[in-house]
Amino acid sequence: MNATLIESWQNANGAGLSYLAGLALLVGLLAWLAVEVFRALLRLNGERIQQKVAVEKLRAQLQETRLRCREAEQAEAGWNGIRKFSVFKKVTQCDDVNAFYLKPHDGRPLPAFKPGQYLTFQLDLPGRDKPLIRCYSLSDSPHQKDYYRVTIKKEKNPPDKPDVPPGAGSSYFTDMVKEGDILNVKSPTGHFFLDMTQTHPIVLLAGGVGITPMLCMANAIAASGSKREAYFFFGVRNRREHIHKEELEKLAAENDNIHLHVAYSKPGEKDVKGKDYQHEGRVGIELLKEVLPSNNFEYYLCGSGAFMKSLTDGLEAWGVPDSVVHFEAFGPATVKKKAAAPTPAETSHLQKVMITFARSNKTVRWEPGLENLLEFAKSQGVKIDSGCCAGGCGSCEVAIKSGEVDYLKKPDATPNPGSCLTCVCRPKNDLVLDA
Numbered sequence: 001m002n003a004t005l006i007e008s009w010q011n012a013n014g015a016g017l018s019y020l021a022g023l024a025l026l027v028g029l030l031a032w033l034a035v036e037v038f039r040a041l042l043r044l045n046g047e048r049i050q051q052k053v054a055v056e057k058l059r060a061q062l063q064e065t066r067l068r069c070r071e072a073e074q075a076e077a078g079w080n081g082i083r084k085f086s087v088f089k090k091v092t093q094c095d096d097v098n099a100f101y102l103k104p105h106d107g108r109p110l111p112a113f114k115p116g117q118y119l120t121f122q123l124d125l126p127g128r129d130k131p132l133i134r135c136y137s138l139s140d141s142p143h144q145k146d147y148y149r150v151t152i153k154k155e156k157n158p159p160d161k162p163d164v165p166p167g168a169g170s171s172y173f174t175d176m177v178k179e180g181d182i183l184n185v186k187s188p189t190g191h192f193f194l195d196m197t198q199t200h201p202i203v204l205l206a207g208g209v210g211i212t213p214m215l216c217m218a219n220a221i222a223a224s225g226s227k228r229e230a231y232f233f234f235g236v237r238n239r240r241e242h243i244h245k246e247e248l249e250k251l252a253a254e255n256d257n258i259h260l261h262v263a264y265s266k267p268g269e270k271d272v273k274g275k276d277y278q279h280e281g282r283v284g285i286e287l288l289k290e291v292l293p294s295n296n297f298e299y300y301l302c303g304s305g306a307f308m309k310s311l312t313d314g315l316e317a318w319g320v321p322d323s324v325v326h327f328e329a330f331g332p333a334t335v336k337k338k339a340a341a342p343t344p345a346e347t348s349h350l351q352k353v354m355i356t357f358a359r360s361n362k363t364v365r366w367e368p369g370l371e372n373l374l375e376f377a378k379s380q381g382v383k384i385d386s387g388c389c390a391g392g393c394g395s396c397e398v399a400i401k402s403g404e405v406d407y408l409k410k411p412d413a414t415p416n417p418g419s420c421l422t423c424v425c426r427p428k429n430d431l432v433l434d435a
């Protein structure tokens with residue numbers, strides 16, 4: 001009996017213990033599961049927060065990249081209208097020639113430009129009711145991202161006209177503009193530039209202050225690391241006019257592919273041949289024939305009218321095709337690209353064209369021999385403002401009330417709709433101008 005009782009007590013106790021053990025296991029399991037779920041939730045939450053932070057970071061990076069892209073696009077495209085630049089350095093080069101280093105006043109990036117292009121300045125000269133507009137070529141490398149540089153020569157009065165004032169714009173720069181001044185500047189422009197994607201050897205021909213776009217081209221070649229062969233001829237009177245002398249010599253010394261040939265037409269007593277200059281005399285076709293291995297080059301010219309005329313004539317006689325000769329005129333073009341001669345029908349049509357200067361109340365017959373409307377207006381005593389006389393600065397723009405014009409070459413400046421740049425166009429038919 002006792003044994004039975006003990007056995008049943010033992011059985012009951014065993015089942016209770018098993019039950020308790022099972023319960024404890026279940027509770028433990030549930031607790032472990034709860035902890036794991038809690039941990040997983042914590043991890044998920046952490047991951048979600050991290051993802052959110054990463055997404056925010058990406059969004060910020062995307063915005064930053066978009067901003068940089070927009071800035072780069074703006075920098076590439078230039079700016080519209082006028083931008084303020086401050087002169088942070090003015091360096092005298094030689095007699096009446098100064099280099100001006102310009103930084104954008106807004107501190108934003110500078111647009112890239114093509115070597116050979118120029119800046120247009122709107123100058124507020126004392127005593128003038130309208131700004132004076134003048135163009136100056138960029139003279140430093142386009143790889144120079146921090147500043148622009150122009151090099152300006154003060155234009156004296158013509159020797160046969162002692163009573164007229166010296167050049168207004170260049171005198172203002174030379175005598176008045178100083179470090180810290182702010183200038184109004186239009187975006188770099190111009191069709192005369194060196195195509196840096198090409199590798200054909202080039203000849204740079206510069207006379208006097210015409211060195212500026214050429215120096216820019218040579219600087220661009222050197223800064224790009226290109227091995228493009230460049231013969232660089234520079235003609236001045238003597239050392240007193242040797243603009244950017246040290247920079248030129250450094251360029252030639254550091255770049256085997258840039259061959260510098262400086263010619264002095266009137267060397268000074270202390271000027272040393274072989275050191276300051278290589279040739280005595282002018283830069284002419286004979287010098288080119290003496291130095292160049294052949295005539296198989298692309299040619300870039302800038303200098304006085306006489307300089308360019310003599311060289312373009314010489315190159316033509318040497319068998320150099322017109323298509324590889326490029327030039328920039330700092331004033332009214334003295335070299336004319338050969339245009340197809342007008343047909344007799346065109347000539348007789350132009351002889352009948354009538355020009356009306358509405359404001360001046362004048363109607364006159366066009367003279368077919370004339371180059372452009374600006375010249376014609378002046379010959380008729382009609383005053384039209386002018387600046388570069390090369391279609392670049394826009395000073396001579398006049399509204400066309402009726403009629404059409406023809407451009408001899410595509411102007412650098414774009415005239416406003418319904419207007420024309422009188423320095424580089426001729427009438428196509430009867431014209432009424434707002435002048």
Ligand SMILES: Cc1cc2nc3c(=O)[nH]c(=O)nc-3n(C[C@H](O)[C@H](O)[C@H](O)COP(=O)(O)OP(=O)(O)OC[C@H]3O[C@@H](n4cnc5c(N)ncnc54)[C@H](O)[C@@H]3O)c2cc1C
Nearest residue numbers: 135136137152153157164165166167168169170212330388
């Ligand atoms: C695309 C381009 C790039 C250029 N780049 C450069 C450059 O890098 N560096 C540079 O130095 N120049 C450059 N120039 C030339 C520059 O734009 C100016 O034409 C030059 O500085 C002369 O302008 P000015 O206002 O000083 O002279 P202006 O006032 O236009 O006078 C011109 C001449 O006329 C004379 N004159 C004034 N009044 C009379 C009168 N009543 N009768 C007769 N004559 C008179 C003056 O004495 C002077 O000799 C460039 C021109 C162009 C078109």
